[in-house]
Amino acid sequence: MSKKLYNMLVNYKDAKPGEPHWWEENWLDCSPEEIIQEFNNTLLPNERARKLIDYEILEGENKPHTWRKTNLVTILRSGMQYDTYRCKECGATGKRFGLGGNIVLDKKYKKQIYCKE
Ligand SMILES: [Zn+2]
Numbered sequence: 001m002s003k004k005l006y007n008m009l010v011n012y013k014d015a016k017p018g019e020p021h022w023w024e025e026n027w028l029d030c031s032p033e034e035i036i037q038e039f040n041n042t043l044l045p046n047e048r049a050r051k052l053i054d055y056e057i058l059e060g061e062n063k064p065h066t067w068r069k070t071n072l073v074t075i076l077r078s079g080m081q082y083d084t085y086r087c088k089e090c091g092a093t094g095k096r097f098g099l100g101g102n103i104v105l106d107k108k109y110k111k112q113i114y115c116k117e
Helices: 032-041
Strands: 004-012 022-028 050-059 067-069 075-077 080-087 093-097 103-105
Touching: 004 032, 022 032, 032 050
Parallel strands: none
Antiparallel strands: 004 022, 004 050, 067 080, 075 080, 080 093, 093 103
């Protein structure tokens, strides 16, 4: 997993009513749940266990695909010329029609606009 900047809403596990949540920004290469668990597992005597209320990803989510052309010769089919591509990171596939156009994701990967890890 590559690092992402998480904005985490946390509170104490034993928070009293009215004790407010707070936001913390952290670059993590694991999930926010895991880092809270890790924190709780290694508490110092003066620290209180925490719980994760919510989180959002601020940076690092929208990683583009790393396209590699998978055909040697441009394909000509039904009057259309195209090249096929596969992302070497996540395996998504797509086609580029004509020269210099964008790579259009294949139907199966339509929702995968960004690369997933
Ligand atoms: Zn990808």
